[in-house]
Amino acid sequence: MTDELPRTDTAASAAGGDPYPAAGQPLLRIEGVAKTFGTFRAVDGVSLDIKAGEFFALLGPSGCGKTTLLRMLAGFEAPDEGRILLGGKDIAQALPHERPVNMMFQNYALFPHLSVRDNIAFGLKRAGMPRVEIATRVAEMVALVKLEGLEKRKPDQLSGGQRQRVALARALARRPQLLLLDEPLAALDKKLRESTQGELMELQRRLGMTFIIVTHDQEEAMTMASRIGVMKAGKLAQVASPRELYEAPRSRWIAEFVGDINLFDGESKLRDGHRLVIGTRDAGALVVAEPREPVGAGKLAVAIRPEKVKLSRRGPVSEAGRETAINRLDGVIADICYLGGTTTFKVKLDTGGMLQASVANSARLDVDAYSLNQHVVAWFTPDDCVVLPS
Amino acid sequence: MRKVSRLSRFNIASLALGLAFLYLPILILVIYSFNASRLVTVWGGWSLRWYHEFFNDRAMIEAAWMSLRVAVASATIATLLGTLAAVALSRGERFRGRTLFSGMLYAPLVMPEVITGLSLLLLFVALNAERGFWTVTIAHTTLTMCFVAVVVQSRLGSLDRSLEEAAMDLGCDPVRAFLSVTLPLIAPAIVAGWMLAFTLSLDDLVIASFTTGPGSATLPIRIYSEVRLGVKPEINAICTLVIALIAVVIVMASLASKLSSSQGESAAPL
Numbered sequence: 001m002t003d004e005l006p007r008t009d010t011a012a013s014a015a016g017g018d019p020y021p022a023a024g025q026p027l028l029r030i031e032g033v034a035k036t037f038g039t040f041r042a043v044d045g046v047s048l049d050i051k052a053g054e055f056f057a058l059l060g061p062s063g064c065g066k067t068t069l070l071r072m073l074a075g076f077e078a079p080d081e082g083r084i085l086l087g088g089k090d091i092a093q094a095l096p097h098e099r100p101v102n103m104m105f106q107n108y109a110l111f112p113h114l115s116v117r118d119n120i121a122f123g124l125k126r127a128g129m130p131r132v133e134i135a136t137r138v139a140e141m142v143a144l145v146k147l148e149g150l151e152k153r154k155p156d157q158l159s160g161g162q163r164q165r166v167a168l169a170r171a172l173a174r175r176p177q178l179l180l181l182d183e184p185l186a187a188l189d190k191k192l193r194e195s196t197q198g199e200l201m202e203l204q205r206r207l208g209m210t211f212i213i214v215t216h217d218q219e220e221a222m223t224m225a226s227r228i229g230v231m232k233a234g235k236l237a238q239v240a241s242p243r244e245l246y247e248a249p250r251s252r253w254i255a256e257f258v259g260d261i262n263l264f265d266g267e268s269k270l271r272d273g274h275r276l277v278i279g280t281r282d283a284g285a286l287v288v289a290e291p292r293e294p295v296g297a298g299k300l301a302v303a304i305r306p307e308k309v310k311l312s313r314r315g316p317v318s319e320a321g322r323e324t325a326i327n328r329l330d331g332v333i334a335d336i337c338y339l340g341g342t343t344t345f346k347v348k349l350d351t352g353g354m355l356q357a358s359v360a361n362s363a364r365l366d367v368d369a370y371s372l373n374q375h376v377v378a379w380f381t382p383d384d385c386v387v388l389p390s
Numbered sequence: 391m392r393k394v395s396r397l398s399r400f401n402i403a404s405l406a407l408g409l410a411f412l413y414l415p416i417l418i419l420v421i422y423s424f425n426a427s428r429l430v431t432v433w434g435g436w437s438l439r440w441y442h443e444f445f446n447d448r449a450m451i452e453a454a455w456m457s458l459r460v461a462v463a464s465a466t467i468a469t470l471l472g473t474l475a476a477v478a479l480s481r482g483e484r485f486r487g488r489t490l491f492s493g494m495l496y497a498p499l500v501m502p503e504v505i506t507g508l509s510l511l512l513l514f515v516a517l518n519a520e521r522g523f524w525t526v527t528i529a530h531t532t533l534t535m536c537f538v539a540v541v542v543q544s545r546l547g548s549l550d551r552s553l554e555e556a557a558m559d560l561g562c563d564p565v566r567a568f569l570s571v572t573l574p575l576i577a578p579a580i581v582a583g584w585m586l587a588f589t590l591s592l593d594d595l596v597i598a599s600f601t602t603g604p605g606s607a608t609l610p611i612r613i614y615s616e617v618r619l620g621v622k623p624e625i626n627a628i629c630t631l632v633i634a635l636i637a638v639v640i641v642m643a644s645l646a647s648k649l650s651s652s653q654g655e656s657a658a659p660l
Contacts, residue, residue: 074555074559075558075559076555076558095558095563095564096555096558096559097558097559097560097561097562097563101559102559102560103555103556103559105552105555105556106552107550107552109550109552109553109555109556110556111553111556111557111571112553112575113574113575122557122560123559123560123561126560126561126562126566127561170556170560171559174560174561
């Protein structure tokens with residue numbers, strides 16, 4: 001799969017440039033792209049660079065413009081403003097068939113009147129590839145997505161998972177510089193989705209191809225992508241690695257959109273070395289690490305992920321723990337939600353607020369489990385907190 | 391849920407009455423077409439005499455041949471135009487006056503045939519066109535085109551647009567995408583539309599009598615003029631043949647549209 005066959009795709013030669021930029025080289029540059037439908041600004045000035053070999057996810061709630069942006073990359077919509085540079089060439093106004101880009105559709109869009117083989121061969125025939133080469137490439141693709149023996153079936157004789165594979169093989173067959181995936185796993189059930197996620201990642205690594213995936217499922221984006229662009233109301237709210245997005249969200253909206261989080265509104269009180277003390281209404285004074293980018297004096301929010309919060313009956317035990325566990329909040333257990341791997345406790349703080357704590361169920365028999373209305377001490381370190389502009 | 395497969399006596403009786411009301415006259419006509427008697431209403435035993443008579447009746451055969459030619463020609467032209475109209479209406483960019491255009495396209499569906507026929511007659515007279523095969527064909531095309539457009543447009547409407555997008559994504563320009571993906575998927579609807587147009591043209595009397603000229607009567611016109619002089623049993627035989635032809639075409643049309651709806655709904659997400 002890694003050996004490079006000569007490209008016969010007319011689309012690729014039409015777009016010019018080196019069809020396979022080396023991994024890590026810039027491949028796609030989106031510059032101030034905007035698209036308006038009527039009075040609705042679906043995409044509002046998005047700029048983004050994507051390197052060759054990246055697995056990039058566009059994440060956002062429905063209606064945030066992520067699909068419109070993807071459709072502009074595929075050529076189904078033309079941007080009103082901005083440029084889309086692929087390998088240095090502006091393709092913003094190029095028609096879909098003139099781009100070395102392929103797309104995998106959300107509903108797969110398999111041609112119902114063609115067999116699996118003809119579906120996969122469709123793009124190759126259009127590119128004018130010789131018959132023998134088409135047969136080889138189709139066989140290669142069928143093996144790649146493990147569809148051997150189903151080549152003669154029609155799409156309506158396949159299961160949902162098999163259709164998904166045909167759609168993937170068809171989109172990959174032309175060896176596009178860029179593969180766009182529009183919610184590729186949305187139609188699959190949970191178990192199949194998880195195994196397919198792994199297969200997609202493995203495939204992307206092996207082919208060294210650049211993938212851009214659109215999804216509203218943040219877990220899916222975190223699992224698969226090396227970088228995530230979070231979109232909100234037509235704008236890119238943050239572009240970061242999954243870890244950075246989760247641990248250092250740039251805004252309150254992102255913090256709440258990605259995963260669960262406890263948020264306490266307050267104001268900066270005083271500074272102590274690299275520590276800030278923030279007075280909150282619901283959780284009293286909290287000591288937090290000074291953020292990398294200085295935040296303004298005004299209203300702030302302190303954010304703590306539930307799994308960073310520790311619970312105990314009498315507060316931190318060890319000496320070392322006592323030193324760092326500066327934030328110590330007393331409360332009673334108000335709600336217990338057992339999730340199998342973890343248990344989420346809702347703690348009603350004595351100061352008035354609610355605090356969620358997620359505790360790993362590391363032992364099968366937990367004789368010492370917390371019960372409702374039990375008094376507990378919740379604690380977390382200043383480094384576990386993120387300070388966000390409110 | 392209650393079972394509805396069991397029919398009550400009342401249901402069976404009303405079904406039988408309804409079917410009898412619809413098909414008894416036709417059944418009687420078919421039976422009497424095999425009548426040996428010269429009198430239409432008197433049974434004189436089984437015979438194929440009137441079929442024989444029909445096949446030796448030059449004027450009647452000519453009228454039938456005229457009708458068939460008109461039906462094939464007008465159905466073909468109507469299918470071409472109707473399909474193009476349906477594609478333009480459901481796939482084209484939204485142009486100014488689109489609603490007006492689609493409304494006008496469907497007007498012949500509800501227009502009384504007398505008005506269509508009369509207006510076409512006035513047009514042909516004004517153009518000083520010699521009335522005959524082509525005037526009837528054009529008139530039938532205007533009548534049947536809207537039916538084809540309705541059938542094809544409903545098929546196009548149910549077709550997933552992302553199929554065409556996928557074709558373009560895989561290297562087709564818009565025209566190729568239409569020819570290689572859309573056309574095969576709407577073909578059954580086009581065939582059904584053609585057959586519908588064919589049967590409509592075959593049994594039209596009103597518009598044809600307005601727009602035809604001397605010496606080029608269609609079968610319905612010929613039958614109608616014969617009947618005015620008194621019904622000959624030969625008419626029964628002709629009608630039986632027409633009924634058989636139309637029944638075959640209608641069954642084929644419904645099979646075609648059934649094929650069209652069972653195939654081609656794009657891979658629905660499971």
